[in-house]
Amino acid sequence: MKLALLGHGTMNQLVAARARDEEHEVALVVTSSTPSADSPTMQGRIDNLTILLHGVDVAVDFSVADAVLTNITACAQAGIPLVEGTTGWYGQIDEARKIVDEHGAALVYGANFSIGVNLFYCIVERAAELFQGLDSYAAFIEEAHHARKRDAPSGTALRLRDVLATHLAHDIPVASTRAGFIPGTHRVGFDSAADQITLTHIARTREGFAAGALLAAKWIVDQRGVYEFSEALDEILRERMKEQ
Numbered sequence: 484m485k486l487a488l489l490g491h492g493t494m495n496q497l498v499a500a501r502a503r504d505e506e507h508e509v510a511l512v513v514t515s516s517t518p519s520a521d522s523p524t525m526q527g528r529i530d531n532l533t534i535l536l537h538g539v540d541v542a543v544d545f546s547v548a549d550a551v552l553t554n555i556t557a558c559a560q561a562g563i564p565l566v567e568g569t570t571g572w573y574g575q576i577d578e579a580r581k582i583v584d585e586h587g588a589a590l591v592y593g594a595n596f597s598i599g600v601n602l603f604y605c606i607v608e609r610a611a612e613l614f615q616g617l618d619s620y621a622a623f624i625e626e627a628h629h630a631r632k633r634d635a636p637s638g639t640a641l642r643l644r645d646v647l648a649t650h651l652a653h654d655i656p657v658a659s660t661r662a663g664f665i666p667g668t669h670r671v672g673f674d675s676a677a678d679q680i681t682l683t684h685i686a687r688t689r690e691g692f693a694a695g696a697l698l699a700a701k702w703i704v705d706q707r708g709v710y711e712f713s714e715a716l717d718e719i720l721r722e723r724m725k726e727q
Contacts, residue, residue: 486700487511487539487563489554490546494568497693498543505697510539525553532557539563541700548572548634555579559588564703566696567592570638580709591703593712594638596695600669601713603684604646607671610682611650614673620680622647625670627660635659639669647671 484507488495491514499509513535536542536557541564544554548571558565559582567590572579576592583590595601614620624647626640636644636657644655667686672679686692699712702719 484508484541484701484704485510485539487513487536487542489513489542489544489550490569492545493689494545494692494696495543497689498545498696501690501693501697507697511535528553529557529560533560536561536563541566541704543696543700544569545696551575552578552582555590556582558590559583559586562586562588564589564700564706565591566596566699566703568596568692568696570594571634573638573641583709587707589703589706589708591699591706591710591712591715593695593699594642595667595692596699596712597684597686597691598695598698598716599691600639600684600686601695601716603669603682604642604713607643607682608646608649610671610673610680611647615650619677620673620675621653622651622655623672623674624655624657625660625668625672626657627662627665627668629664629666630661632661635661637667637669639667643669643671 486502486507486509488499488509488511491512502509513532532554542558543566544551545568546554548569551567551569551572552575555565555567579590614622624640624643626637628637636659640657644657647655666689670681670683672681695712698719699715702715
């Protein structure tokens with residue numbers, strides 16, 4: 484499998500290392516300094532990137548929120564499936580779906596590509612179901628990341644809030660911390676006058692995110708449409724269970 488990496492920060496460096504370990508080829512790395520990728524107009528950047536993507540099988544984007552629609556459009560035009568790991572752009576998801584649908588393209592996106600985090604979503608949803616209707620308990624979310632992470636709250640925290648809000652009527656506060664080199668911690672709590680119950684996911688390294696992104700890349704190659712990573716993971720696990 485030939486990969487294009489859009490952005491070359493910590494996450495895509497980990498994706499590249501894991502891809503090479505699995506004997507995939509990193510055929511293209513695009514950064515803000517890549518020749519022909521820095522056109523002054525959005526359409527120019529889209530057209531240039533579309534050309535650069537020729538010959539790759541799938542692209543993985545961990546860049547910046549402002550570049551996401553450009554990258555989605557270029558990949559769709561080039562017929563290249565895209566794994567979108569950048570956060571902070573979800574207000575444009577409807578536009579992204581329209582672009583993908585118009586080109587018959589494929590996109591899998593997620594606030595967090597860690598397999599453990601996506602299982603954590605399922606655990607939190609089940610907990611929210613159990614606390615539904617118990618007004619004596621108030622849910623809350625706390626998240627912490629390294630100082631260089633730009634968006635706050637994290638995309639994962641916002642997804643957790645959406646999961647909780649499906650079952651709980653009250654507003655759910657989210658507290659964010661940005662400090663040091665924290666890989667990522669998310670804590671969901673249910674607090675009452677009598678006691679407190681907490682569920683916590685702690686990322687020890689970012690390699691779990693890279694593993695999930697590469698898993699998504701291998702899966703999306705044969706797909707069409709837009710998928711949130713948890714949906715893709717459900718399909719992957721279901722397919723593997725059939726093979727056993």
